Amino acid sequence: MKKDRKDSVSCKAGLSESSAASSQTLSKRHGRREFLLKTGGILAAGAFGAVPLRGWAADPVNIGALYPTTGSMAQIGIGCVAAAKLAVDMINDAGGIRSLGGAKLNLIISDVQSDTTVTRTETDRLITGNKLSAIHGCFASALTLIASEVAERAKVPLLTGSSSDQLNKGRTHTFTPFARASQFAQAQLRMSRLVSDKPKVAVIFENTAFGTSTSNGLREQAAAEGVEIVLFEPYSAGFTDASPLINKVKSAGANALFSVSYLNDLILIVRTVKQVGLNIAINGGSGGFVIPDFYKNVGKLGEGLQGVAHWNHDMDANSEKVNAEYKKRTGEFLFEYAGGLVAQTFIIADALERAASPDPQKVRDAIAATDVSSGFAAMCPGGKVKFGPDGKNIHAHPVGVQWQNGDLASVYPEEDKRAPLLKT
Amino acid sequence: MWETIAQAVINGLLIGGIYALVSIGVTLIFGVVKIVNFAQGEFVMIGMYISFFLSSQFGIDPLVSLIVSMPVLFVIGVLVQHFLIRRVLGPNDMPQIFLTFALSLLLLNLALMLFSANYRTVHTSYSDEALHLGELYIPVAKLIAFVVAMALSGALWVFLHTTDLGKAMRAAAQNRDVATLMGINPNRVFCVALGIALALAGAAGSLLMPFYSAYPFVGQVFVLMAFVAVVLGTLGNVIGALVASLMMGVAESLGIQFVGADSGLIVVFAMLLLTLAFKPTGLGGGRAR
Secondary structure (H helix, E strand, O other): OOOOOOOOEEEEOOOOOOOOOOOOEOOOOOOHHHHHHHHHHHHHOOOOOOOOOOOOOOOOEEEEEEEOOOOOOHHHHHHHHHHHHHHHHHHHHOOOEHHHOOEOEEEEEEEOOOOHHHHHHHHHHHHHHOOEEEEEEOOOHHHHHHHHHHHHHHOOOEEOOOOOHHHHOOOOOEEEOOOOHHHHHHHHHHHHHHHOOOOEEEEEEEOOHHHHHHHHHHHHHHOOOOOEEEEEEEEOOOOOOOHHHHHHHHHOOOOEEEEEOOHHHHHHHHHHHHHHOOOOEEEOOOHHHHOHHHHHHHHHHHOOOEEEEOOOOOOOHHHHHHHHHHHHHHOOOOOHHHHHHHHHHHHHHHHHHHHOOOOHHHHHHHHHOOEEOOOHHHOOOOOOEEEOOOOEEOOOOOEEEEEEOOEEEEEEOHHHOOOOOOOO | OHHHHHHHHHHHHHHHHHHHHHHHHHHHHHHHHOOOOOOHHHHHHHHHHHHHHHHHHHOOOOOOOHHHHHHHHHHHHHHHHHHHHHHHOOOOOHHHHHHHHHHHHHHHHHHHHHHOOOOEOOOOOOOOOEEEEOOEEEEHHHHHHHHHHHHHHHHHHHHHHHOHHHHHHHHHHHOHHHHHHOOOOHHHHHHHHHHHHHHHHHHHHHHHOOOOOEOOOHHHHHHHHHHHHHHHOOOOOHHHHHHHHHHHHHHHHHHHHHOOOOOHHHHHHHHHHHHHHHOOOOOOOOOOO
């Protein structure tokens, strides 16, 4: 695998050139592959380019964005970058940061290559090479944990939608506006009670860190939520055949299946359940399950499958507006992580407005004092953002979602419900 | 209880058929050309992408695309032998190992660049269908794959035992030097061997497509099982590789059912270690056939 250092793409969005053809200033050391991937992402974002910083009334404010746009997580990372650019365009088109004389946001994107080592060096390079006011990233918890360590040391505030509870421990510059992993487990268990009065849940999970930690969260909270776990089965990811595993689920007599899986395994599992003729409510959790690509792969079989998300595009009028714009640019609906990331950018803009300074420490303090309940910054389940001392949004909770007609509909909890839960 | 066991055996045999196509290719190349082809899995991946694109662009059923993927891979096999492997054949094994390993990495990363890491699936009318026999079920796509795999293996066996070229290949497999002395053109035989082996990999790819996702790393999943099957069934032994592949499929499936879902590979490798300890030449007997 290619592991060379990659240079950041600096993209500057403004009113005048946002619709113009792209003329990115790409750094010199670019491989062709990287070039293709980056230009792909940029085109998907609606093609806008960088121009020399001349003629602006106010100095632009630099916002760092750390996402994996190459490697195994590239698919989601590229969507995130498209959303990050959309958010910056929206803020700049609306007049930028008023308290800073209409300063525009300048998004500096860095590719963390789905790799923890690269994430460390890239975060370091992004912070030392640019005067940043804030950072958002990195989608995958494993990467965000590392990026946030680096950002903490450099005292640059970092916002993230990553769900690991670890991100709220001993950190002063890390802020999480959305639901935590422990809340996801609880929501998933409660959703199983919507399907059956006496849920008998089979939990199958891939046996590395991601699957193990998520499934342990489910097991710990099951009893308190009145859910019986009848099968708790680790498996090795990347299997060739899901039939033996589904055989076990069948023999366990479960009426609900929680699958903590990567996309490829999940596709096999869903197909095999259908072949076996097993009538069982499947909850695929979060991550790769709530992106458009999942439905593209399983098609009609995806109908009725449940999941949990920290953001969904049908939450309120604002999310629907952003979703429509994103759809226009990329052709896909705005998925969980990318949608949350638009809200994060507006939280940063709100903080900049109040701090009236691009200084990262002042921005950090302003973010910590955030208390919004309207506008794009409050675009999250519950519609309110206020950070506790651990950087956690005290109002945050996940939404339960269900695939209905090729789209994700919010079905749980009651106050966030936009469509009735289909019992399959 | 017996239904559970029978179902596990059915599942194992069906996936074992796919392992067989990959491992027969590896063992054929090893038997005839005496090199280990580390890139075999990547050729399965190419077969899958061929079927995927024929299906998504032209709506061709993956099983029909077999008639495209097999010849294409056959030609690639001949080219690989003629332009690459031929140049490193010699007393030293190292360049051969590096060559096929490099080929594997090259193809893998080319696929990453061209197709990205996304999973691609094909939907056919029979993808999600299954035959139900009482408590048991047999997925249609896998059944078709199994039957075609067995037919191709049978055809290869007939080819090796009845045609002059097939006999020449077996002769070269038994003793390359003597075969050369008998007037067999080794490069021609090697080209055909590579071609057939890669065509089988391509067939495996096309047969997998109705029920498995294509992605650049997909070959690695199957090639690991293939290597174990090749060693279990005696290096160079086609029938041995076939039987060993089916056994491994069943062992893996029973392991998942009765030991634990993360034990599939443990059972398979335990089987390999035991075989090597008690019958180091493999289950196929001491010599290549």
